[in-house]
Amino acid sequence: MRDAEPKAIRLKDYEAPALQIRQVHLAFEIQPGETTVTSTLQIERVRPGETDLRLDGQELELLDVTLDGESLSANAYQLDEDSLTLFDLPDRCEIRIVNRIHPERNTALEGLYKSGNLYCTQCEAEGFRKITYYQDRPDVLAKFSTTITAGSAYPVLLSNGNLVDQQTLNDGRRQVSWEDPYPKPSYLFALVAGDLARLEDSFTTMSGREVKLVIYSEPHNIDQCDYAMDVLKRAMRWDEQRFGREYDLDIFMIVAVEDFNMGAMENKGLNIFNTSCVLASKDTATDPSYMRVEGVVAHEYFHNWSGNRVTCRDWFQLSLKEGFTVFRDAEFSSDMNSRTVKRIEDVNFLRSVQFAEDAGPLSHPIRPDSYIEISNFYTPTVYEKGAEVIGMLHTILGEEVFRRGSDLYFERHDGEAATTDDFLAAMADASGRDLSVFQRWYVQAGTPVLAVESRWQEGTFTLILTQSCPPTPGQTEKLPVHMPVAMGLLDADGKLLDPATLQLSSDSEYDIRGDSIVLHLATASTSLRVEGLATEPVVSLLRGYSAPVRLKYPRSPEILKFLAIHDSDGFAAWDALQTLLVDEIGSYSGRRRVSETLIELFAALLEQAQAAVISGSDEDRFMLAARLSLPQESYLFEQFEQVDVDALCAGRDALQQALAAELREQWLALYQAARSVDAYQPDAAGMSRRALCNLALGFVAVALEGGELVELLEAHYSQADNLTDRRAALVAALHSTSLDSAVSRRLLQRFLDAFRNEALVVNQWFSVQAGSPTCSAQDIQTLAAHDAFDGRNPNKIRALYSAFAQANLRNFHAADGSGYQLIADTVLALNSSNPQMASALAKPLTRWRRFSGMRPGLMRQALERLAAADDLSPDVYEVVIKGLAD
Numbered sequence: 001m002r003d004a005e006p007k008a009i010r011l012k013d014y015e016a017p018a019l020q021i022r023q024v025h026l027a028f029e030i031q032p033g034e035t036t037v038t039s040t041l042q043i044e045r046v047r048p049g050e051t052d053l054r055l056d057g058q059e060l061e062l063l064d065v066t067l068d069g070e071s072l073s074a075n076a077y078q079l080d081e082d083s084l085t086l087f088d089l090p091d092r093c094e095i096r097i098v099n100r101i102h103p104e105r106n107t108a109l110e111g112l113y114k115s116g117n118l119y120c121t122q123c124e125a126e127g128f129r130k131i132t133y134y135q136d137r138p139d140v141l142a143k144f145s146t147t148i149t150a151g152s153a154y155p156v157l158l159s160n161g162n163l164v165d166q167q168t169l170n171d172g173r174r175q176v177s178w179e180d181p182y183p184k185p186s187y188l189f190a191l192v193a194g195d196l197a198r199l200e201d202s203f204t205t206m207s208g209r210e211v212k213l214v215i216y217s218e219p220h221n222i223d224q225c226d227y228a229m230d231v232l233k234r235a236m237r238w239d240e241q242r243f244g245r246e247y248d249l250d251i252f253m254i255v256a257v258e259d260f261n262m263g264a265m266e267n268k269g270l271n272i273f274n275t276s277c278v279l280a281s282k283d284t285a286t287d288p289s290y291m292r293v294e295g296v297v298a299h300e301y302f303h304n305w306s307g308n309r310v311t312c313r314d315w316f317q318l319s320l321k322e323g324f325t326v327f328r329d330a331e332f333s334s335d336m337n338s339r340t341v342k343r344i345e346d347v348n349f350l351r352s353v354q355f356a357e358d359a360g361p362l363s364h365p366i367r368p369d370s371y372i373e374i375s376n377f378y379t380p381t382v383y384e385k386g387a388e389v390i391g392m393l394h395t396i397l398g399e400e401v402f403r404r405g406s407d408l409y410f411e412r413h414d415g416e417a418a419t420t421d422d423f424l425a426a427m428a429d430a431s432g433r434d435l436s437v438f439q440r441w442y443v444q445a446g447t448p449v450l451a452v453e454s455r456w457q458e459g460t461f462t463l464i465l466t467q468s469c470p471p472t473p474g475q476t477e478k479l480p481v482h483m484p485v486a487m488g489l490l491d492a493d494g495k496l497l498d499p500a501t502l503q504l505s506s507d508s509e510y511d512i513r514g515d516s517i518v519l520h521l522a523t524a525s526t527s528l529r530v531e532g533l534a535t536e537p538v539v540s541l542l543r544g545y546s547a548p549v550r551l552k553y554p555r556s557p558e559i560l561k562f563l564a565i566h567d568s569d570g571f572a573a574w575d576a577l578q579t580l581l582v583d584e585i586g587s588y589s590g591r592r593r594v595s596e597t598l599i600e601l602f603a604a605l606l607e608q609a610q611a612a613v614i615s616g617s618d619e620d621r622f623m624l625a626a627r628l629s630l631p632q633e634s635y636l637f638e639q640f641e642q643v644d645v646d647a648l649c650a651g652r653d654a655l656q657q658a659l660a661a662e663l664r665e666q667w668l669a670l671y672q673a674a675r676s677v678d679a680y681q682p683d684a685a686g687m688s689r690r691a692l693c694n695l696a697l698g699f700v701a702v703a704l705e706g707g708e709l710v711e712l713l714e715a716h717y718s719q720a721d722n723l724t725d726r727r728a729a730l731v732a733a734l735h736s737t738s739l740d741s742a743v744s745r746r747l748l749q750r751f752l753d754a755f756r757n758e759a760l761v762v763n764q765w766f767s768v769q770a771g772s773p774t775c776s777a778q779d780i781q782t783l784a785a786h787d788a789f790d791g792r793n794p795n796k797i798r799a800l801y802s803a804f805a806q807a808n809l810r811n812f813h814a815a816d817g818s819g820y821q822l823i824a825d826t827v828l829a830l831n832s833s834n835p836q837m838a839s840a841l842a843k844p845l846t847r848w849r850r851f852s853g854m855r856p857g858l859m860r861q862a863l864e865r866l867a868a869a870d871d872l873s874p875d876v877y878e879v880v881i882k883g884l885a886d
């Protein structure tokens with residue numbers, strides 16, 4: 001344990017600084033081994049208050065500091081580990097600071113660091129203080145100009161804004177100057193220096209301005225940037241059309257970087273991307289990777305308004321930019337592809353990962369009220385639940401009013417640092433709606449439970465809805481929230497009743513939206529009555545997953561099957577089938593065969609799938625692939641309050657085997673029908689076909705044995721002209737219980753030999769193995785010793801250790817505790833070199849209360865071992881202490 005315990009920072013202590021930096025010029029001199037930063041700050045008093053100015057700074061070597069041109073005497077300032085404080089400043093002054101940093105030694109990848117031969121920055125949330133002394137907080141907005149000087153080995157020198165000057169100095173070095181006309185906080189600063197190839201294009205904005213678009217990458221990757229460029233142009237057009245947002249600089253740049261802790265970063269005019277979120281080619285990206293590139297390129301671009309032009313007042317408001325921008329990128333992806341499939345993917349993630357966080361000791365509201373290390377709060381709660389909350393607002397207000405609200409928000413707060421309350425106030429003012437009950441979504445943690453009961457009596461159907469929310473750390477009492485519950489009623493033939501013709505009544509407000517009823521549940525309980533019906537209807541509930549809640553609505557297998565077949569809402573139909581599957585797995589007793597209901601349902605869906613391959617739409621194929629997929633272990637575990645790892649894994653295996661064996665011919669027929677003879681295209685037609693084909697391959701590989709299986713897998717691998725299919729062959733081989741392991745080893749070796757020089761493909765090579773049911777903690781250690789592994793590269797760490805702890809739950813939770821030990825060892829190894837990665841890896845250990853048997857004790861032991869370590873970083877300390885708290 002460290003000597004001084006890191007302190008928590010609280011929202012209620014927020015205070016705006018009286019003296020603020022209004023303008024800054026940064027001059028970087030990049031030399032081998034060290035970089036000198038000269039920062040010239042224009043300071044102004046913006047409100048009455050203190051006369052001392054505290055500047056954040058970490059791991060900096062201060063060389064000089066002057067005030068209005070005069071050197072400062074030693075008693076005019078104070079320097080400590082985290083800050084430089086200047087005393088008794090006038091209301092207006094210029095401060096010049098010179099300091100030295102060592103990007104080459106920066107393994108935490110925060111601030112300015114070196115990735116291969118490339119210098120780059122990551123400043124969100126608090127990385128800028130590792131570059132120079134500054135008010136490193138989002139509510140200090142200043143105009144930045146930057147000059148970079150570097151040797152000829154670094155011909156590309158980039159920063160934010162517009163390029164204003166470039167020259168070659170007499171000594172051969174290059175010097176480039178950039179100016180950003182838009183005031184911004186330090187977390188949006190960026191710098192890149194390297195020898196990079198470029199892909200150029202242009203975009204004409206809605207007001208007719210020409211914007212230059214450039215994607216930079218290392219030369220050998222530049223042919224993998226075309227897809228991202230295409231997405232960028234589509235995203236720019238979409239944001240104009242859907243949100244009225246136009247781009248504002250002369251140039252927009254993206255740089256692909258190999259060593260990056262996050263997915264990507266929205267620095268003003270100069271986005272920096274993890275290669276995994278920007279590069280795409282048929283041999284290096286799977287279909288889901290293409291989708292991810294589309295989502296992330298759009299997300300970072302959208303931040304130019306929701307994040308940059310309007311930023312966050314403090315880091316407690318992180319969801320202001322992230323929740324809103326995740327909502328925006330999800331809408332973009334839904335408009336570009338299938339809305340229903342995108343919704344299913346998002347709900348799958350929410351229920352697997354965010355619900356787990358909400359139910360554990362790290363549970364926090366989307367606007368947290370305290371933190372020790374803000375890096376720990378880039379969470380699924382702030383992002384994904386944050387986006388769900390914006391989505392509910394969209395459902396409550398409707399598209400037109402929501403757009404009025406977002407226009408008002410941007411207009412009111414352009415150039416400012418705002419709060420989530422400001423956002424809600426704009427929405428309330430634009431709509432005339434009282435959002436005070438809705439606001440509780442921002443301050444209450446935990447996943448609300450929606451319990452539903454229905455009654456049928458003499459032509460009257462009554463639905464009773466009750467909400468509650470379990471206690472979370474620090475919050476025992478919860479108030480009701482405002483949740484929109486979208487529903488429809490189906491008659492006995494499965495036909496949706498037109499809500500406009502129904503005799504509805506309720507104590508609560510409700511709207512008719514298209515073919516659904518949206519009931520506003522804003523109290524603990526309410527009911528909805530429908531009179532004058534001839535027969536009892538079946539309810540299609542939470543259509544489109546209109547609120548991020550756990551639904552408790554006991555329904556018979558027959559009703560769920562009925563909904564799975566007839567519900568016209570694609571999400572609700574999928575959800576009914578998932579519920580059936582989870583029930584089936586949860587009730588597995590070790591002997592019983594799979595229920596007839598499920599076999600019949602799968603047989604019917606398989607028939608539809610085969611027809612869809614021949615004559616259906618892309619949407620049909622995507623939907624059927626989603627419906628025929630069994631829930632992943634992470635999803636499954638979250639459906640139970642007490643998790644019995646062995647029973648649930650055995651139940652899932654038994655179900656998969658039974659469905660594979662009973663319907664073997666149908667899976668084979670689907671597999672054959674869906675195999676494509678066309679060359680790879682990353683379009684909906686190809687992706688939906690591959691989704692069905694590779695899903696069928698998974699079941700076929702379970703059903704077949706011996707030479708027949710070997711032949712099929714080798715043919716699938718050899719004939720593949722793309723990574724999606726090759727990867728599917730490897731996954732199927734590694735998941736088969738009957739296949740000789742020499743066959744999978746042979747396929748893995750072929751894969752590695754062919755793509756050893758493609759880092760993103762090598763990551764896949766690690767992750768398919770780390771996620772396979774036969775991969776133990778011991779095997780992970782063997783893989784970590786492989787010469788293709790690099791323990792400092794975040795993508796490799798994720799491909800091996802995160803894939804193991806998050807996607808290979810049966811081995812992470814191995815009964816002997818070896819999985820927990822491996823992860824704890826890795827956290828300790830990364831604790832000082834990369835605290836952000838270390839704390840992310842420690843998080844799964846904190847969920848020990850949810851498991852049955854010996855596992856909670858073993859998980860606690862691993863956490864206690866971490867707690868006892870010397871020099872724990874604040875990042876890991878916070879996760880471990882909260883994980884052990886009573």
Ligand SMILES: [Zn+2]
Binds near residue numbers: 299
């Ligand atoms: Zn973001």
